[in-house]
Each structure stands twice: as C-alpha cells, then as structure tokens.
Amino acid sequence: MVSTAKTGWRGRRPLLFDRFESLELLGRGGFGEVVRALDTETGSVVALKILSRIEPAALLSFKHEFRTLADVHHPHVVRLGELFEDQGLWGFSLEYVPGTDFTSWVRDTRDDSGFDEQRLRRGIAQVARGLVGLHRIGLHSVACSTKP
Numbered sequence: 001m002v003s004t005a006k007t008g009w010r011g012r013r014p015l016l017f018d019r020f021e022s023l024e025l026l027g028r029g030g031f032g033e034v035v036r037a038l039d040t041e042t043g044s045v046v047a048l049k050i051l052s053r054i055e056p057a058a059l060l061s062f063k064h065e066f067r068t069l070a071d072v073h074h075p076h077v078v079r080l081g082e083l084f085e086d087q088g089l090w091g092f093s094l095e096y097v098p099g100t101d102f103t104s105w106v107r108d109t110r111d112d113s114g115f116d117e118q119r120l121r122r123g124i125a126q127v128a129r130g131l132v133g134l135h136r137i138g139l140h141s142v143a144c145s146t147k148p
Helices: 056-069 100-105 117-138
Strands: 019-029 032-039 047-049 080-086 088-097
Touching: 019 047, 032 056, 047 056, 047 100, 056 080, 056 088
Parallel strands: none
Antiparallel strands: 019 032, 032 047, 047 088, 080 088
C-alpha cells in the first residue's frame, strides 16, 4: 500500500476526497505521489495525483499544471479529470493508462542487452506527437511527465 511518510494522507479517512479508494502506488515525484484508485462514484479506475508539499509555491504550481492541461484532448496526452481539496489535502484525477515505464517498455526482451529498436522508434514517435500537440495549442513550457 501507499506510504504515509511523505504525504501523511493515508489513514486520514477511508476514502481519499471522500470518493477514491487507493489501490496502489504508481510513483513519486516532485509534487507528491500518484496512486491508482477506484472512483467509488463512477466505478472507474483512475490515477490520482496527490500533492505532498502544501506550501504556497507548490500549491500554485500544482493548480497551474491542472488548469493548463485540463482541457487538452490529444491521443498521446493523458486526460485530466477533476481538481480536489479536502481539509488541506490537494489532488486531481487523471486518466489511468496501464503499462510500464518507458525504459522497461523499450528493452529488448530477448536478451536484455539493449533496446528493441522498433519499440524505441514507436515510443519516441508517440512522445513527439504528444509534445507537438501541446505545442500547437500554445503550451510551450509545460512541465509534464511523458510516456508512450
């Protein structure tokens, strides 16, 4: 299950934002943690990004990231859902895309000595299409995670 060391949110209540059941930790980053969660209102599985540093600059950047990307619809960019706040805990839901990290995805599974060139080319092309899509709608300096 998800660690409480950084965020302190686990155990505050049975459901995150009175709506989401945490299923597993997907990753940690500069803003906080991302968990795979069950949306108990819709029955769908989503990713939930939870802010760990509740300080003004971090909260401003977190809200800016959400507002900037909330209306983006592109096949190579994850869709954002809703922004949440509950007793000082901030987070937002986003489309859950099952898979693995980019490096693992492009590794050569036959002998683990390098990369599968075809997968690497396809993955880079997908990332590039997503970044071009963001650039075309005017998002030139968005700090975001990119995955194939």
